[in-house]
Amino acid sequence: MNFVPSYIALHRSGELARRAEALHAMLSACALCPLLCGNDRHKDERARCYTGALPVVSSYTPHFGEEPGLVGTGGVGNIFFGNCNLRCVYCQNFQISQNHRAERVHEVSIERLAEIMVEMQDRGCHSVGFVSPTHVVPQIVRALLLAVENGLHIPLIYNTNAYDSVEVLRLLEGIIDIYLPDLKYAEAEFGYAYSKVEDYPRWSRAAVQEMHRQVGPSLQTDAQGVVQRGLIIRHLVLPNEIAGSRETLRWIATTLGPHVTVSVMAQYYPAHKAASTPLLDRSLRESEYFRVLEVLEDLGMDHGWVQEFESAGCYRPEFARREAPFNHEEIGVRKEA
Secondary structure, eight states, rough: OOOOOOHHHHHHTTTHHHHHHHHHHGGGGGOOOOTTTOOOOOOOOOOOOOSSSSSBBEEEEOOEEEEEETTTTTTTTEEESOOOOOOOTTTTHHHHHHHHHHGGBBBOOOHHHHHHHHHHHHHTEEEEEESSSSGGGHHHHHHHHHHHTTOOSOOOOEOSSOOOHHHHHHHTTTOOOOOEEEEEOHHHHHHHHHHHSSSSSHHHHHHHHHHHHHHOOOOOOTTTTEEEEEEEEEOOOOOOGOOOHHOOOOOOOOIOOOOOSEEEEOOOOTTGGGGGGGSSSSSSOOOHHHHHHHHHHHHHHOSSSEOOOGGHHHHHHTTTTTOOSSSSGGGOOOOEO
């Protein structure tokens, strides 16, 4: 039986339109994330994320570098939104996340965003992936209304840094099929030092718990093994134990259960400002990474994927190539956890 995303039923009942209006109203004194900037984005006032009334779409493309359970044969139709509510000094997408003056020319209308969603489906992608969506959730849902009317029927992925508002996530229940959060830090001081946000562990963990409540602990897949619904928690291992990997994995295992799907990543390299940032100015050591994999084993966390250590040489996007920022021939390998 084919998977039918819940957002289609929400659209038929009028609930999707109601959610779109509720989210749109939040832009008048922006409260889309824990920063609570309070700027009126209806009037195009800009604050921390440098995004006003319209979303910035920096790139959109079928992507084959996500987890194998998402990629299948057709890839994920990733829509890379420009700008961000974090300021990660090592951001691998810094060309679009922290370059707001240049990215402003890539603002698109709600109608165009809807067309892009359908285009990703028409190009054979298994799902539409919203990359860095936190600051443009109202625009995404308004566009979804139009996309459904034009035949969109594949799963939606919310690919986030996890610095999300639980209130906003609750309005996404039944709209998002697959949550793909990245738990970055276990200690608040590192969240502020390297991403310039307060209380990252508290907010991100609350967000992930809400995602888990909505979609549960198990992945739902189709006959080809492609994920249709569920939660995949990503964790990027950082040098010098800055990410607090042991504590983060222990929190996942004890709070959500050891069989939640995780994706542990070795792809760190000193991108953006990291080359001049103490403790982050070098690549990950093999011993650091394998200690984290030992923690996975000790906790009995055997659902998901881990990257090969050599992945640090892969996943280096070049957004000067807007239509193809990733060289898929160089994408690293993920193996079962």
